[in-house]
Amino acid sequence: MPRAKEGKGKTKEAPLRIIPILQKFLKTYERHCAQSQTSVCPTIRRDLKASIDGEQILRKFILIRPNDSSPNLLPVSLEPLLMAIRDECYTLGKELCIWGLQLNNPEVARLALLLELKGPTNYPLTTLEIIDCKMDLWSLGRLGKALQFSSLHSLVLDYCKFGNEEIESIFSGLENNHRLQGLSLRYCGLGPQSGPRLGSIISQSAICELHLDGNYLQCSGALALLRPLAEYAEMQGKAQSATSSPDTGNPPQLLQARQGGSSTLNQITKSSGTVTVKSTSRKKNRKQGIKKKMKGLSEAGPWLVKLYLVDNGIDGKGKEGENGLLEFIQILTCLIRYSAKLREIDLGNNVLGEMAAVNILEALKSRNTSKLPVLKITVTPQISSDTFRSIWKNSRKSSITHKKKEKAKN
Numbered sequence: 001m002p003r004a005k006e007g008k009g010k011t012k013e014a015p016l017r018i019i020p021i022l023q024k025f026l027k028t029y030e031r032h033c034a035q036s037q038t039s040v041c042p043t044i045r046r047d048l049k050a051s052i053d054g055e056q057i058l059r060k061f062i063l064i065r066p067n068d069s070s071p072n073l074l075p076v077s078l079e080p081l082l083m084a085i086r087d088e089c090y091t092l093g094k095e096l097c098i099w100g101l102q103l104n105n106p107e108v109a110r111l112a113l114l115l116e117l118k119g120p121t122n123y124p125l126t127t128l129e130i131i132d133c134k135m136d137l138w139s140l141g142r143l144g145k146a147l148q149f150s151s152l153h154s155l156v157l158d159y160c161k162f163g164n165e166e167i168e169s170i171f172s173g174l175e176n177n178h179r180l181q182g183l184s185l186r187y188c189g190l191g192p193q194s195g196p197r198l199g200s201i202i203s204q205s206a207i208c209e210l211h212l213d214g215n216y217l218q219c220s221g222a223l224a225l226l227r228p229l230a231e232y233a234e235m236q237g238k239a240q241s242a243t244s245s246p247d248t249g250n251p252p253q254l255l256q257a258r259q260g261g262s263s264t265l266n267q268i269t270k271s272s273g274t275v276t277v278k279s280t281s282r283k284k285n286r287k288q289g290i291k292k293k294m295k296g297l298s299e300a301g302p303w304l305v306k307l308y309l310v311d312n313g314i315d316g317k318g319k320e321g322e323n324g325l326l327e328f329i330q331i332l333t334c335l336i337r338y339s340a341k342l343r344e345i346d347l348g349n350n351v352l353g354e355m356a357a358v359n360i361l362e363a364l365k366s367r368n369t370s371k372l373p374v375l376k377i378t379v380t381p382q383i384s385s386d387t388f389r390s391i392w393k394n395s396r397k398s399s400i401t402h403k404k405k406e407k408a409k410n
Helices: 002-035 042-054 079-087 105-115 137-147 164-174 194-204 218-244 253-257 264-270 274-278 287-293 321-338 354-369 385-393 396-409
Strands: 060-064 095-099 127-131 154-156 182-184 209-211 306-308 344-346 376-378
Touching (some): 002 042, 002 079, 042 060, 079 105, 105 137, 137 164, 164 194, 194 218, 218 321, 321 354, 354 385
Parallel strands (some): 095 127, 127 154, 182 209, 209 306, 344 376
16 A cells, blocks of 8 residues: 555656746746747747646647737747757757748757757757748758757658758758658659659668658659669569569569669668668568657668658659659559558559559559558549549558458457
8 A cells, every 4th residue: 555655646746846847948938039039939838838737748849930920029939949948958848840930040050959969968859840941051951960860750841942952951861860760841842853862862761651742753753762662672572472482483573674774772782781671571560560660760771651642743744754654653563562561652633544543453452462561552533433442442441341340240
């Protein structure tokens, strides 16, 4: 009985200790806002007071541009919040969301210092969202350098318009990043030229979830992105088939189809340990294994779990024409057939056409025959209803329903 009381006492005391910490943090933040002649963000104040009232730790900071655009209203700034985090050594925050602000160089420099794992106090932010914000080239370069040393697991830069030079600053910070696992660049103005860089980054980093909705990669950009993933998946699939059966079958169809040019996969296999690390995944490394990797450093290599390419101009109408679409579908279906890692891919609002949809359906059936994990795939409904329905039936929803029915019968 006494031990039980001690345990209860500890749980009651723990929330009470956070109240003065949050109260002091709010006062420090308001003071820095006053000194810098900027407005206190209503969302920050609201969330702090709610955490104080609820006796809960505040894990997520949301800094939003106020709706009132009155000229007399002082602007909301990121710097007072970062200064308060530093002054109070508030290391309990895990997520920082910045929406709709114009970020200047001093603010980004201070943010970069906060992200970098240096100094006597580390601030282990795991999620950074910078949505619909404006930054100049210097700020993007500084942020890119900080990404190399950060503890971020998720980076969201949606609706931030990037030119070629600007996005390259971000890409440089993502290379060989073994911590970041989720990257979102939706509606960032990325074109076909970003495809090869994204493919190279995915091949050398731990990113396993990629959101690229609303860009304009077109067939060539999407093809360059998927090529190293598909080649690696096919190589792994063929190697596994060879070990389980004496009949190795025909040579890999994808590698036969691609002639000329250097393969990204060849460069990957030359790098030390990449393929060796990735080849250990089998049935045990599925949902549970992926969740465990989210806690620390993850495997690097050319694979993804989730890929979102909605509204990217992937059709036969661009400069590549029907040949470009055909080559993209060939790469895509190879990835579907062989990738044991892939769980979800969204190609909505890309006019692929009936022939491409049929090829996707056949690849899904082949995948299911090989007993790979079920893949949820979304395509445009601008195809025949029979093909659309068949693709849906071979996706995750129908498989889950089928399993539930079997359990109910048993």
